[in-house]
Amino acid sequence: MSVHSQAQRVTVPQLVSFKGERKIAALTAYIAPIARLLDEAVDMLLVGDSTAMVGYALPDTLSITVETMAAHAAAVVRATEHACVIVDMPFGSYQQSPAQAFANAASLLAASGVSGVKLEGGQPLAETTRFLVERGIPVLAHVGLMPQYVNTMGGFKAQGMTDAAARRILEDARAHAQAGAFGVVLEGISEPLGRAITAALPVPTIGIGASPACDGQILVTEDILGLSGDRIPKFAQRFADAGQVIRQAARDYAQSVREETFPTLAHCFGVRSGR
């Protein structure tokens, strides 16, 4: 037990134990101020490679590096104390071999203190999942719409719409679960398929554009806050308009500067008073 009195962070085995007991609420986080605000509300925070698109205005997730993901993951871990923090392995950091995946996953864990990694891939990547899990690195698998496959998919398109494709995705999820994945993210698939995979797996499914029946749900935080522009994916829902709050604050500040109502002497150093 810790000598500190604060409650312990949610662990990977605890997330697994939630299956069939209570839904898992997860969100993405890339930076400390947002992570700090989300921490108490959710069970899991994912430092997603979607930060390439959301945080760096890149067209896809392919060019973010292990070093950049490690820096974001470390910031999120430092800013939180409750949620289980998981980091996405970036494109090119794990597909070459299980050994490459282990080296990069280990450096992500060492650099940041996250509790596990997520990787995208079907049955061919299940061997990598097993290699990491057997060496002490919890793995969350990600199947269905895999954004790192944008070039082979020809865009961010829902997957598994034919019976054959749906069967393949079910087998992808099953292969990762059998290889020891602690959970499987199901993105952008048909609702019946999301339901069926959830019923078939012994570990939690976390859906994003999958099914209400999934054991948990995840969304990109900027999408629920109104911070990712006018267009959000069909599966997302805006729960607040922080964009409007921030826009108005910037306008109010700029107006105060121009009208010279900010700053006042109360904001200044070395102000001589009483003479």
Ligand SMILES: Nc1nc(=O)c2c([nH]1)NC[C@@H]1CN(c3ccc(C(=O)N[C@@H](CCC(=O)O)C(=O)O)cc3)CN21
């Ligand atoms: N802001 C944001 N939210 C996300 O959920 C997200 C990212 N960025 N970046 C990384 C990936 C990419 N994702 C995406 C991006 C776009 C669609 C999209 O536009 N889908 C279309 C339907 C696609 C089709 O089936 O043709 C949609 O209408 O939602 C889906 C997932 C999910 N992830």
Ligand SMILES: CC(C)C(=O)C(=O)O
């Ligand atoms: C949306 C989640 C599942 C993700 O992979 C990301 O944010 O990168």
Ligand SMILES: [Mg+2]
């Ligand atoms: Mg991702």
